[in-house]
């Protein structure tokens with residue numbers, strides 16, 4: 001029996017929806033026009049035609065028609081040639097598995113390597129980080145381990161330090177960054193504690209870049225003026241690197257390692273006095289090694305952050321793992337951090353009423369910062385995210401006390417300690433540190449939050465120890481954003497290649513969130529998080545990108 005044909009779905013819709021579509025289309029066209037204008041494309045002038053009174057009008061029109069035809073043919077021919085060439089290339093590759101003579105093998109290899117890396121980064125990001133970190137350690141003569149002065153011990157990774165010690169003649173230096181976020185006395189105590197084991201430099205990276213727009217191109221980034229006055233400790237670190245260069249008697253490679261957001265890229269930018277590396281409040285911004293020559297003798301290498309082992313405490317995971325906010329969820333991550341902080345000082349700092357539970361605190365914080373949900377209820381999740389981002393970026397000052405008595409780390413011994421300091425002018429280093437501590441505008445002890453450190457953080461150095469989480473189901477919006485970023489990064493690498501200015505390892509960055517007023521950005525991110533969620537909830541059935549081609 002013949003099945004009756006299904007009736008086609010009607011295309012009728014409400015006027016509201018139709019007008020909405022029309023409005024979106026108009027907006028889209030306006031956007032396209034605006035972008036084209038920005039790129040310098042002008043609207044082609046309309047041909048006024050030949051006036052009737054012109055002599056030989058017929059002949060002129062015929063000539064114009066002929067020219068148009070010729071142009072059309074030429075275009076067609078060019079298109080055919082291109083297609084033929086592509087076909088030839090494809091056939092050649094398919095039959096011999098080798099590059100045809102007109103393909104540059106070096107370029108081909110570079111493209112293949114990039115594609116492989118991009119695939120690995122997508123499927124197993126942590127494995128890629130691990131590989132890159134290993135490469136940095138192998139390539140370096142001196143390694144700078146950047147520590148967040150708010151919890152210096154929590155930023156040391158015994159596994160990575162041990163791996164480094166096995167690498168032979170490598171030197172390790174501790175850089176106490178973000179020293180402007182801790183009280184002066186506390187900073188002095190930490191320097192005295194850490195310097196017993198390893199050479200320690202007090203540092204404060206400049207955080208003065210104020211640019212609200214995302215910058216993905218290295219060239220553009222470099223054009224941002226760099227102010228050096230807020231960077232403290234640079235001279236001391238330079239002197240130390242010069243000492244190392246004299247000790248080695250050759251050009252040296254300096255690797256910069258550390259947990260996410262400790263300020264590795266900021267430190268390199270300060271030394272180079274240029275926005276050469278991506279800096280931002282989001283964790284895990286640096287995804288692959290980036291080689292930056294400082295001068296003829298010293299080359300510095302930025303690395304992706306160290307990977308935190310899941311065996312650490314929830315507070316450590318929340319502070320040091322970029323995935324913590326997704327795995328632990330904002331409220332849990334922020335609660336874990338809050339549980340380690342002094343409640344009284346937290347209340348004073350955020351000027352909120354006393355609280356009995358983290359959720360009570362987040363509710364008060366949301367009220368205070370104007371983070372509200374639909375209907376006016378406080379946005380607890382937004383407030384938790386705000387606290388988390390302030391703790392992980394460089395806007396909230398807190399401090400930890402060093403252990404009461406000094407003990408040598410288990411993975412060190414007296415010989416290693418002596419070797420690490422051999423040939424260095426430690427007196428000068430101490431003088432420079434004292435000078436830096438005086439120059440830094442530290443917050444007063446009374447208004448700082450005391451934090452309970454969980455001690456050294458366990459990291460992962462071997463790929464086999466990494467357990468990758470299954471990738472989450474992505475929304476179409478996310479996929480579109482990723483595609484756009486991929487296109488941008490490709491464009492960036494092409495630009496760099498064309499310039500010849502790119503380093504031998506290209507920086508792969510997810511996004512570039514430029515330095516903004518820290519508290520502002522935190523609030524903005526929390527707000528935008530709320531708005532995102534709201535808009536997702538509100539979104540009705542209509543999706544512009546599906547209907548409009």
Ligand SMILES: Nc1nc2c(ncn2[C@@H]2O[C@H](COP(=O)(O)OP(=O)(O)OP(=O)(O)O)[C@@H](O)[C@H]2O)c(=O)[nH]1
Nearest residue numbers: 178205261262263264265266279280284285286394
């Ligand atoms: N207050 C203050 N903030 C800093 C300092 N150094 C860096 N920051 C901030 O810390 C955040 C992270 O800095 P990055 O340089 O991107 O840190 P990173 O270690 O390279 O981060 P990843 O790329 O995630 O590994 C940024 O918001 C910086 O502005 C500092 O000395 N003081």
